[in-house]
Amino acid sequence: xxxxxxxxxxxxxxxxxxxxxxxxxxxxxxxxxxxxxxxxxx
Numbered sequence: 853x854x855x856x857x858x859x860x861x862x863x864x865x866x867x868x869x870x871x872x873x874x875x876x877x878x879x880x881x882x883x884x885x886x887x888x889x890x891x892x893x894x
Contacts, residue, residue: 856892859885 869876
C-alpha cells in the first residue's frame with residue numbers, strides 16, 4: 853500500500869511513515885501542487 857501525503861503536510865512525514873514499513877509519497881513528488889485530486893490519484 854502506498855500512502856499519499858497531502859500538500860498541507862510537510863514532506864518530512866514520508867520519513868516518519870516509512871519508518872513503520874509503509875511506502876509514502878508527498879503530493880509534490882507526484883504532480884503539480886495545484887493539480888486536481890483525480891489527476892494526482894491517477
